[in-house]
Amino acid sequence: MEIFNNSKTYDFMGKKTAFLSISGILIIASIFLLLTRGLNYGIDFVGGTIVQVKYENAAPIDKIREVLEGTKYAGSNVSEFGGPDEVTIRFTGSSSDVTNDISDEMNKILVPTGKFEIRKIDMVGAKVGEELRTKGIMALSMALLAMLIYIAVRFEWRFAVASIIGLIHDVIITLGLISLFKVDVNLDMIAAILTLVGYTVNDTIIVNDRIRESLQITKERDLDRLINDSVSRTLSRTILTSVATLFVVTTMLIFGGEIIYAFSFTMFAGIIIGTYSSIFVVSPFIKFLGFSTDSYRVKESQKEANRKEKEKLRAMYEQGRV
CATH class of the missing domain: 3.30.70.3400 (Alpha-Beta Plaits)
Known part of the structure; x- marks a missing residue:
């Protein structure tokens, strides 16, 4: 099923200034809310x-x-x-x-x-609440670090940094909405944020994978065109996945009651913001961090040459010629 025409390339990079400006305004507003209104911690964290x-x-x-x-x-x-x-x-x-x-x-x-x-x-108890709060922050930090290492190994460090910027973008704006609507911060919410980290990174990896694939099968040197083409090719999949997930989360939000309200609200806001960032925020930062198509292709060619050389030496060793 296609929502968008896969043969058409949309100019996302040409509008990156507008989208990043919107993100900047939302981040500033969220930080302002967090500094002035703060978060409404539940008894899980304050006792x-x-x-x-x-x-x-x-x-x-x-x-x-x-x-x-x-x-x-x-x-x-x-x-x-x-x-x-x-x-x-x-x-x-x-x-x-x-x-x-x-x-x-x-x-x-x-x-x-x-x-x-x-x-x-x-x-x-207050001591237990403080311990839970500390462990929650540690869990979130370890998740971000693990994602950074995974993407850096699988792709390239600029992809990893851009992805982490996208995750920080999502978490700050989501927390801003939580502060705005005075949603209780509890362990369920931490679980929701950790879920969103995985969800957002999954979307980002799909786009990154398509960019890497385009680098390997085409000779296009313009990074803007490569990114536009990659995001456009994955747009239908991204939107369909997000909409399908939102159906479930919206049902939980409306009919789940107060018990799971914090979890449902965080998931609802996070999916919308995460989908937005994976399309409009992460890719521009790959370019801002100085990613070069030529340098990447040279590195990949060198890796392939080294791999073939190792295979050649292994074959010679197995045949008793080394």
């Missing part, structure tokens, strides 16, 4: 307790906040969860008491607010 409460009717959020003010839970964050009849009560710090003790306390405190049921209580 604390979340009490999930379901009411028979619409939850009286203002009344809940009022009754909590006269207790040790004063200042707790009370917000709607999934629907108007369900709320979460979030407060920093976790109790050394068992969960049932907190449940009993909340059942007594919330009596004036109406008929309700405590559905779930989650607790994470």
Whole structure:
């Protein structure tokens, strides 16, 4: 199935200034949001307790906040969860008491607010939260490093650096959207970002592979034309893959509920941004980093000559002539 005509070459490189300007604006806006509003860390990373409460009717959020003010839970964050009849009560710090003790306390405190049921209580200690946050950052950093090494070995270091720039571009803008919409940052979100790293790199590798293939089967020296042709040939595949994945993620986002909202939102935003960057952002940086078609062909010719020489020596050795 083809969305775009594979025989037509689109001038992506001719519009690289416009696309990179858009990316620059989005990155600056995202950094501004991260510096001013920051991220809304969940209890996975900062520690604390979340009490999930379901009411028979619409939850009286203002009344809940009022009754909590006269207790040790004063200042707790009370917000709607999934629907108007369900709320979460979030407060920093976790109790050394068992969960049932907190449940009993909340059942007594919330009596004036109406008929309700405590559905779930989650607790994470501050030390555990800090450890999870550190490990999450380490996992993301190791994933980026592994991708850098893999692409540098398989292609060429300029391809690797351009791909990492694309990944950083995707992660910053995705985090900016997370900050804008106040999505909780938790372990599910880290899993989503790691998934997006693999997804985006896969798209980038396909384009890089087509560029390398074009270098081997054609004598074209103009890098802009090679990139335009390579991206155009893979455009239908890239868009179809992204749209198919978005169908699934959109379903999760709409019907998955609050439990997987952070994961679904991150995947939804990341797929759109990752698809955009693999088409419009990564390829221009290959040129900006000084990639030369002539130099690449000389290196590849030398590698091929060395390979043939090794095969010749091996054959002579096996025949007892060395």
